[in-house]
Amino acid sequence: MQCFEIVRLLPGNTLVDAETYECLHRFRNGSTLKPGFYVVVWPESVNRREYEDGTGFVGPFATSREATAARPPSSQHVDTLRRP
Numbered sequence: 001m002q003c004f005e006i007v008r009l010l011p012g013n014t015l016v017d018a019e020t021y022e023c024l025h026r027f028r029n030g031s032t033l034k035p036g037f038y039v040v041v042w043p044e045s046v047n048r049r050e051y052e053d054g055t056g057f058v059g060p061f062a063t064s065r066e067a068t069a070a071r072p073p074s075s076q077h078v079d080t081l082r083r084p
Contacts, residue, residue: 003042004071005049006064011035015051025051036060037067 008016013032015025026032038059040051061067 002044002072005040006037006067006071007040007051008037008064009033009035009060017049023051028052033057034060036062037064039067039071041072 005018007018009025010016013025014022016022036059038057038061041056041058042049043056058070059067061070
């Protein structure tokens with residue numbers, strides 16, 4: 001089963017996760033995402049919460065509520081994954 005989390009990306013590439021941890025986010029190729037709320041989706045095979053190139057970002061959305069409504073229907077919240 002896929003895991004998901006709602007995150008917020010602020011200007012300056014600051015990613016704020018569901019537990020309000022902040023980190024800078026940039027893909028390995030140097031690309032970035034627009035500010036807004038995103039649904040982050042990890043495949044079943046992942047057991048760590050990391051925001052890397054293989055992670056799926058869906059968005060941006062204007063609000064957390066909009067992002068939550070867009071999450072995959074058969075997914076579980078990220079609480080099942082451990083932090084790196």
